[in-house]
Amino acid sequence: MENLKHELKTKIIEALNLEDIAIEDISDDDPLFGDGLGLDSIDALELIVLMDKDYGIKLTDPKEGKTIFQSINTMAAYITEHRSK
Amino acid sequence: MKKCYINGIGCISAQKTFEGGFLDEVEVNTTDVIFSAKNPDYKAFISPGAIRRMAKGVKMGIAASQYALKEANVEIPDAIITGTGMGCLQDSEKFLKAIIDNKEQFLTPTSFIQSTHNTVGAQIALNLQCKGYNFTYVNGAISLESALVDALLQIETREAGTILAGGVDETSGHTLSLYELIGLIKKKDQGPIDVLNPKTPGAVFSEGAGFFVIENQKKSTTYATLEAVGTQNTLQESEVISFIENFLNTNNLKPQDIDAVVLGNNGDVAFDGYYNEAETLFSNTPQVYYKHLCGEYNTATSFGLWTALHILKKQEIPQILQKNQVTKHPINRVLLYNHYRGKDHSLTLLNHADL
Numbered sequence: 001m002e003n004l005k006h007e008l009k010t011k012i013i014e015a016l017n018l019e020d021i022a023i024e025d026i027s028d029d030d031p032l033f034g035d036g037l038g039l040d041s042i043d044a045l046e047l048i049v050l051m052d053k054d055y056g057i058k059l060t061d062p063k064e065g066k067t068i069f070q071s072i073n074t075m076a077a078y079i080t081e082h083r084s085k
Numbered sequence: 086m087k088k089c090y091i092n093g094i095g096c097i098s099a100q101k102t103f104e105g106g107f108l109d110e111v112e113v114n115t116t117d118v119i120f121s122a123k124n125p126d127y128k129a130f131i132s133p134g135a136i137r138r139m140a141k142g143v144k145m146g147i148a149a150s151q152y153a154l155k156e157a158n159v160e161i162p163d164a165i166i167t168g169t170g171m172g173c174l175q176d177s178e179k180f181l182k183a184i185i186d187n188k189e190q191f192l193t194p195t196s197f198i199q200s201t202h203n204t205v206g207a208q209i210a211l212n213l214q215c216k217g218y219n220f221t222y223v224n225g226a227i228s229l230e231s232a233l234v235d236a237l238l239q240i241e242t243r244e245a246g247t248i249l250a251g252g253v254d255e256t257s258g259h260t261l262s263l264y265e266l267i268g269l270i271k272k273k274d275q276g277p278i279d280v281l282n283p284k285t286p287g288a289v290f291s292e293g294a295g296f297f298v299i300e301n302q303k304k305s306t307t308y309a310t311l312e313a314v315g316t317q318n319t320l321q322e323s324e325v326i327s328f329i330e331n332f333l334n335t336n337n338l339k340p341q342d343i344d345a346v347v348l349g350n351n352g353d354v355a356f357d358g359y360y361n362e363a364e365t366l367f368s369n370t371p372q373v374y375y376k377h378l379c380g381e382y383n384t385a386t387s388f389g390l391w392t393a394l395h396i397l398k399k400q401e402i403p404q405i406l407q408k409n410q411v412t413k414h415p416i417n418r419v420l421l422y423n424h425y426r427g428k429d430h431s432l433t434l435l436n437h438a439d440l
Contacts, residue, residue, distance in 0.1 A: 015193070017137040038134060045194045053191035 004076045011054065012037075015046050028072045036071075044069060056084030086241040089311040090438065093157025093298035095149035095251075096391040097122050098379045099291050103152065107395040108403050111378055114289075115277040118270050119261055120380055122293045131212065138195050139208065140175035142255035145294035146205035147212055150249055154213075157298035157306055163245035164218035165206050166235050167253065168228030170383020172202030174257035182259075205253050205294075218245065226429035227316045228252055229295070229384045233433065234314045236299045243301070251296030252384030261290060269426075271352070280352035280377040281408065288351040291380025295387025297394075307438040308394040309419075312336060315432040320424070325362040329422065332432045340366040344416040345402060347373040347393045349423030351381040356426050363422050364408075371416075372408035386423045390433065393419045397437050 009023045012032075016039065030036040033044070047069055051057040057079065059065055068078045096102040101110050103125045114120050127136055127144045130151045136144065146167070154162070180196040198204075203221040210219050218239075222231035229252030236250040264270045271278065271287035278289055299311060315332040333339060346367045348360045364372060373396070379388035396402055400416055417440050421433040 019137050020133060040134075042138070042194055042198070049191050049193045053187065 001076055001080065004079060005072050008072055008075055008079075011050060012047070015050050016043050026072060030071055032069050032071060051079070054085065055079050055082075057082050087243060087301045088303075089237055089240045090300050090303050091297050091308045091311055091394060091435075092300050092304045092306050093153040093155070093159065094295070094308060094391055094394055095152030095156070096293070096295045096388060097125065097145045097149050098293035098295075098388050099123060100378050102388070102391060103148070107399055108378070108405060111405050113377055113405070115279070117289070118265075118273055118278075118287075119256060119290045121256060122291065135208075135212070138199065140173055140199060140255060141292070142169070142173050142175065142253050142294070143199065143205050143208050145255065145292070146251070146253040146296070147209055149253070149294040150209050150251060150296040151212075153251070153296040153298045154249060157300065157304065159247055159249075159298055159300075161213050161215045162217065162247045162249040162298065164220075164236070164239060164248045165210050165215060166218075166232040166248060166250040167203070167206035167209070167221045168230070168232035168250075168384055169202055169205060169221065169223060169252065170225050170228050170254050171260070172223060173200050173204045174255055174260050176200040176204070178257050178259050209249070224429070226383050226386075226423065226425035227431045229386050229390070230314050230316050230431040230433060233311065234316070237311060237314060240299060240301050246301045248299045249296060250299055251294065252387040253294035254292055254382040254384045256290065256292040256382075264290065278352060280350055280374065283352040283354040283357055286353055286355045288353045288376075288381035290382060291385075292382055293379060293385070293388055295384070295391050297390065303438060309397040309435045309438055310440070312434040312436050313432075314434070317430040319428050320359070320430050322358050322362050322427075325359050325430075326366055328430060329363060329366055329432060332434075333420075336434060338418070341369065343367065343370055343418050343420045344413045345371045345373055345393070345396055345419045347375065347389050347419060347421040348408065349376060349386065349389060349421075350374045350408075351376045353426070356424070359424055359427065359430075360422070369411060371402055371411045371413050373402055373406045374408045375406055378405070381425070383425070386421065386431065386433070389421050389423065393421055393433075393435055397435060
């Protein structure tokens with residue numbers, strides 16, 4: 001799980017061009033949207049594509065996203081349970 | 086009809102044009118066939134949240150426009166008019182590469198959204214929260230001139246009083262490698278590049294952004310008035326003289342009324358003959374060239390316009406720009422002539438603000 005969290009942070013920084021943010025700057029419990037990393041709706045679309053492309057997870061219900069993308073912890077837990085890649 | 090005063094300018098190019106004087110420091114690159122624009126501190130103009138998604142063209146456009154607006158003491162213009170020959174190439178390439186790499190699946194939105202040609206104008210407006218007229222012209226090497234014509238018409242017909250108009254083009258790896266393959270860019274290692282005495286075909290490519298605040302009133306910051314812009318899709322070399330003479334006649338001028346002519350020589354031996362023709366009309370006029378400093382790109386005339394405006398304001402032509410040894414004072418009228426590979430010919434006429 002720790003490896004997955006580290007991998008997720010790397011992928012998020014790369015996919016979202018978070019130039020000034022290092023892996024160490026993202027805590028596992030930090031909110032990804034709003035006050036935490038400050039991601040927005042375009043970033044949410046990027047994360048949906050990332051989940052599909054890298055882990056084979058298709059998110060069809062937009063309401064799910066709110067829970068899944070809360071933090072690195074929630075993302076990692078969901079991926080572990082549902083991944084097909 | 087209202088006069089069009091150019092009251093603020095911002096230019097990003099391969100030279101230190103962004104801040105400071107009029108080409109006080111220049112770098113003449115005679116070896117590279119592609120060179121990049123010098124970057125200002127973009128974070129001074131764009132929020133960290135927004136900047137992370139922007140390719141260089143968008144950043145150059147926003148920074149150059151902010152600088153022009155600040156100089157003209159304008160917060161929000163009535164209209165934003167952008168010219169770009171190739172648009173946001175970097176994001177277009179990224180998006181197309183993703184389509185191929187991912188077998189037409191998993192397409193991410195950012196590079197798609199930012200790949201459209203009007204991204205620069207849109208991002209400038211978003212940054213300013215400007216809800217006015219916003220238009221982008223994509224007309225090859227007359228993209229900037231098309232934007233200027235629109236601005237002229239809007240000021241003259243009182244549709245708008247303050248307009249931000251400019252041009253921007255960025256370099257991008259894959260597209261320029263194709264340009265190299267088809268000979269649009271000079272071959273590497275063919276010796277020092279001399280724009281005025283070319284021996285090889287192709288040009289040296291670069292990138293940049295130039296934005297201009299055009300208003301219906303004169304200010305303490307006014308550089309010049311924009312009098313007229315003329316464009317022509319294609320011409321034979323033998324037609325250049327009549328093209329220029331007709332343009333001048335329309336504006337009740339003769340070649341001897343022009344105090345400096347700014348020519349877009351890019352060192353392409355196959356096409357610089359057009360400029361040789363134009364020169365014959367202006368043998369007793371100071372001639373200026375500039376693409377040895379900024380390279381070629383579809384909106385390189387934004388650098389030429391920036392140069393011409395400084396010449397009119399400062400009443401001097403730096404030696405690095407002089408194509409001949411003729412001098413003339415005062416410098417009241419400047420004519421710019423440009424074309425790209427025998428197409429997209431443009432003439433831009435500027436007057437001293439007091440004329």
